[in-house]
Amino acid sequence: MLLNYFKIAFRNLLKSKGFSVINITGLSIGMASAILIILWINHEVQYDQFHEKKDRIYEAWNRSTFSNKLQSWNTTPKILAKAMQQDLPEVEKTARVNWQDNYLLTVGEKSVAIDGNVVDSTFLDVFSFPLSKGNVATALQDPHSMVITEKLARNLFGDENPMGKIVKLNNSENFTVTGVAKDLPDNSRFKFEFLIPWAYQRTIGNDDENWGNNSTRTYVLLKQNASFDAAQQKMKGMRKKYDPSEPEGEMFLYPISRWRLYSSFENGVESGGLIEFVRIFCSIAFFILLIACINFMNLSTARSEKRAKEVGIRKVVGAQKGNLIAQFLGESVLIALIAGLLSLMIVQLSLPAFNNLTRKHLIVDYSSMSFWLAFLSFVILTGVIAGSYPAFYLSSFRPTSVLKGTFRKIRALVTPRKVLVVVQFSFAIILIMSTIVVRKQLKHAQDRQTGYEKDNLGYHFLTGDLEKNYLLVKQELLASGIASSVSKTSAPLTEGWSDSWGFEWAGKAPGDKTDFDRFCVDESLAKTAGLQLVKGRDFDLQQFPTDSLAILLNESAAKAMGFKDPIGQLIRDNGKEWHVVGVFRDFILHSPFYPTRPMVVEGAKGWFNVIHMKLNGNNGMAANLKNMEQIFKKYNPAYPFDFKFVDEEYANKFEDEKRIATLSGLFAALTIFISCLGLFGLATYMTSTRVKEIGVRKVLGASVGSITSLLSKDFIKLVAVSFVIAAPIAWYAMSKWLDDYPYRTALEWWLFAIAGLLALMIALVTVSFQAIKAAIANPVHSLRSE
Structure with missing residues (x-):
């Protein structure tokens, strides 16, 4: 039975090559776009989540009122770490990290300028940066010890064992290599190539106990089963206790799980951050994939008359509705599998450019079993979503109507197919409008007077x-x-x-x-x-x-x-x-x-x-x-x-805003392309079903323009409805986005009008191609069978 279903599926693919190409192309581009976005989202969500003790790691933050606003910041006094060890019994370890700086490292005649950090000796115990050589517990104990990454070790020492070797720092102090750390993951806030101990700061007089000097970051590892609420309550009063000049100030602990995505504060309260972009791109991935699936649904249901007799005969010989649903879903999953494999090729080809655009180092781990399980689940889910409506629609045909030849398409004002086209173009128009607004905001800021002369x-x-x-x-x-x-x-x-x-x-x-x-x-x-x-x-x-x-x-x-x-x-x-x-x-x-x-x-x-x-x-x-x-x-x-x-x-x-503008423009273009693929397929099929009508009209004197208008107007109406739906949604979304910028551009009506006209022109060109082709065809060929 299954083998028979696969044979039928392949025969249908080969029988309708044009529609198969459109379906597979649209699905593969949609799936590739979604995979790229999912890779980016996963990279962001996993930031600093590889640390073994992540559930107990926190960062110390300040909160106080300045310029009549309650503000929060994550730099603290150097003495805070010692005070927390004394006052908070819930604390197991603290680790201070100074601001990353560029240092000159010299080994013999070789010198490199590279980024490094000064950290407490507990840093490698709090955070999971495993050493390939050396002992975590003792690597940073001596004031003149140094831990370097494997990459830096190869740069400085080649294939030699770096342990115990001497490295001169800034042409002044000698440090001994006491550990070699494995190269750092890309998704971490820490970007060092070497570490030197905080004890060195004390030897050169750069350590102080001034509570007014908020100049370093302090991290905390709580004890297992320690009460976070109890530690947080004690933490709040530390600023008042040790710094009388700050009677309104307080401190708090901020968990590692929220550093990357949520650490934006407004009036002292967490107000989002990068999580907003994660949500936006998650929505974009879903809708691009949905649009590709809508293409499949529309083309499958539009060609329902081609499969009607097959359904009728199957039902007459005893096939149940469930069997037909399973068959059609199986066909859609097969198409999704072909599209999925093609999408992996697209992803692999586009990944270098996407990495360059997002400034990430994203990879697809083909050796991972979990990846293939996730990919297979993704393909099946896509196939089921794409094939669900056609499966239920086709399996609902009545065999008596089909076999008598009285089966006809439903010509209603509102049909599921029209709704799906409107959904497609509404999202495409929203993305076009968003891209225009983002680029206008970018230009608005770029045109702002800097107040000084940048040239030369x-x-x-x-x-x-x-x-x-x-x-x-x-x-x-x-x-x-x-x-x-x-x-x-x-x-x-x-x-x-x-x-x-x-x-x-x-x-x-x-x-x-x-x-x-x-x-x-x-x-x-x-x-x-x-x-x-x-x-x-x-x-x-x-x-x-x-x-x-x-x-x-x-x-x-x-x-x-x-x-x-x-x-x-x-x-x-x-x-x-x-x-x-x-x-x-x-x-x-x-x-x-x-x-x-x-x-x-x-x-x-x-x-x-x-x-x-x-x-x-x-x-x-x-x-x-x-x-x-x-x-x-x-x-x-x-x-x-x-x-x-x-x-x-x-x-x-302007790099972040440029990146947003480029990404939104890219996804808008892909969405329009996928939508137009579907529109092209629908126009092609609708035109083929009205060939004789077009022939009769031409014989009776209809012009090419009138026939083109007849075939195009229904599609253009749907795009116009999409604009009416998309415009207020885009206006609201862009208003919320611009609220984050005190210096911002105005939202003007013509921005949305341009987006609507652009979508209308693209749709018109897509549909008119088939309409004009049909309109200029010789009516003799279409009416010969009559």
């Missing part, structure tokens, strides 16, 4: 000997004509590395906790970056030596401090008294999608990490870079030359 502006980090040789480097850059201005700063102009609510000034209201971005520069920031001064002047240490304790304010900071005349005002910060010498227009330091914040720029008594340079535009850029590299190598020979352009770094701020 770049920077280089103060690595190695650049700090002590800064003045020499600056003099040569200016004397050689490579740069027209050079400034030393605390951070790149595109990033905010420091903020504070502890500034003091005359007239400050009691309890004022306005949070200010804090930046440092030695001199000439306005000249180097092209800032627009609205009051006062720039820093100038040559003319005004006291500018080392000068300060600049942006307009928002001057307003927040309530200064009518800011010049000459005194501001206290970090135990120093700074005098205001100028006010500049706000510039974008953080995200271009958010308003600028109050900002203070402190003078040469601050701290520095970066050299900014305004390059001479009269020179060729290649020549500038070549000559600049020679100067940097002269004064900092051990470190690589790594110059970054501000305009390129600023452009990176």
Whole structure:
């Protein structure tokens, strides 16, 4: 029986090659799209879920009110770990992790600049980063020990055993390799290539017990069977206990299961995060697959007259409805299997481009039995969904009507087939509208004035000997004509590395906790970056030596401090008294999608990490870079030359939105393509059933245009109905999405009109192709049998 069903299924596939190709192509593209999205979703959901003790791992967070808003952040005082060990009996271990930084590692004549972290010796015990060599318990005990990854070990030592070898860090300190960690999974927040112990921080004086210095991340491993609620309650009071300056502040523990997807807070309360994108793409995967299944349903039911007599005869000879349903579902599962295997080929071919787009390293593990079980389940589910409606529809035919030749299609105003076409195009139009809005929001932010001049502006980090040789480097850059201005700063102009609510000034209201971005520069920031001064002047240490304790304010900071005349005002910060010498227009330091914040720029008594340079535009850029590299190598020979352009770094701020726009556009195009495949198939079949009618109309004088209109208008009406349904849904969804951006574009009616017209034109072209073909055919051929 089963063999007979398979024979019939294959015969039907071969008999209707055109429809089979459309069905299999649509299903395979839909399945491939869904598989790619599922791979991405699985990658995101599994972030840091490979740690063996994940159910007991938490991160310490702060929560307090600043700028009249309850804010949450995950940097903590360095002393917190010790205090938690003392005050929380539920804590088994704590592990601090500093911000990842780039270090120079040297072995003999070989040097590499690579990312690493300073961590507590307990880090490898809390988190599951297994060692291929070394002991987890002792690998980071010595202040000058080092754990490196297998990748770094191959880079530094080749095939030699790295254990016990000496590595020089930043050309100053020697470290002994005491462990080799297996290469890190791609889906982890930790991206280090080596680890050095926190004990080293203490030997160089970088450890402190200041509760106001929130500069590190603190992780907690609770004891087995310990009460999380009890630990959380005690955690809340630690800020008040140890930091009297923060009477409103509190701390809390945040579980590892929510770090990646949910760690976005609004007014102190968890408000989603990446989980929103996971849900959106999960919906997209479902609907793309559903649209492919709808194609199958529509084409199968449209061709029902071809199978009607087969059903009638089977029922007459004793076939039950259940047998027919099983047969038709089996056929659809077979088609789904063929489409599924084709979809794997599509996935494999498109995976490199998809990885490049999403910046992931997604793979299909063909050696995994669980993958094949999941794939088979996916194929069967797709086949059942696609074949369910046709199976029940075809098996419901009455044999008497079919065999008498009185079986006819239902010509009703609303039919399941029409509903399915409307569903298809509604989702396609929603995606088109969403893509247009996302791209408009992206352009809206890109067109925003930055507040400084990005052209020919770049920077280089103060690595190695650049700090002590800064003045020499600056003099040569200016004397050689490579740069027209050079400034030393605390951070790149595109990033905010420091903020504070502890500034003091005359007239400050009691309890004022306005949070200010804090930046440092030695001199000439306005000249180097092209800032627009609205009051006062720039820093100038040559003319005004006291500018080392000068300060600049942006307009928002001057307003927040309530200064009518800011010049000459005194501001206290970090135990120093700074005098205001100028006010500049706000510039974008953080995200271009958010308003600028109050900002203070402190003078040469601050701290520095970066050299900014305004390059001479009269020179060729290649020549500038070549000559600049020679100067940097002269004064900092051990470190690589790594110059970054501000305009390129600023452009990176739009990467996430660009990715969303590209992905939504890609899936919109695929959805339209799959929908049009189905529409093309339906138009082809409907046209073939009306060949004689078309012939008669042509003989009676009907024009090609009128026949084309006759055959197309029903489909166009369905697309128009889809637009009416899709427009309000898309408007609501995009309104909710734009709510996350304080600086956002307007939702205008013409955006939706363009999407509707685009969908209408695509559908018209798809249907008209078959309609025109039928309309220009010679009526003699269609009427010959009469």
